[in-house]
Amino acid sequence: SSGINAEYGEHGKENDGYEAYQNKGSSPFTDSEKFYGLELDAIIELLEDGQIEVPVAQLFLDAANAAKDHIERNFKLTRPLYFDYVHLVLRSAIPGVEREEISHPIH
Numbered sequence: 001s002s003g004i005n006a007e008y009g010e011h012g013k014e015n016d017g018y019e020a021y022q023n024k025g026s027s028p029f030t031d032s033e034k035f036y037g038l039e040l041d042a043i044i045e046l047l048e049d050g051q052i053e054v055p056v057a058q059l060f061l062d063a064a065n066a067a068k069d070h071i072e073r074n075f076k077l078t079r080p081l082y083f084d085y086v087h088l089v090l091r092s093a094i095p096g097v098e099r100e101e102i103s104h105p106i107h
Contacts, residue, residue, distance in 0.1 A: 030099065031097075032093060032094055032097040032098070032099035033091050033092060033093050033094060033099075034091070034092050034093075034094055035089065035090070035091050036089075036090040036091075037087055037088065037089055037090070038060070038087070038088040038090065039085075039086065039087050039088075040060070040086045043056075043057050043060050044057070060086075060088055061086075063088065064083065064086045064088070068081050068083070
């Protein structure tokens with residue numbers, strides 16, 4: 001959601017999860033967007049520091065569980081999946097940058 005991106009993207013690590021793009025100022029997807037990653041430990045730290053409220057942390061977990069459920073259903077898994085690692089990707093368009101890709105209208 002753009003609300004999550006706008007409000008919490010700044011708490012994530014820029015280009016997190018895509019080491020080749022670290023400190024290069026561009027996204028692994030397009031040059032016209034910012035890309036941040038949030039991991040569960042970062043969510044817990046933000047919660048403990050009072051930078052986010054419990055419902056926001058719950059939203060993170062709910063999104064992760066929804067993705068897990070979607071995978072179980074669509075791949076018709078007979079055993080449940082369990083989390084080992086959770087990573088939320090936050091993408092947002094860079095204001096004023098001309099772009100041709102259709103990523104943002106879709107997402």
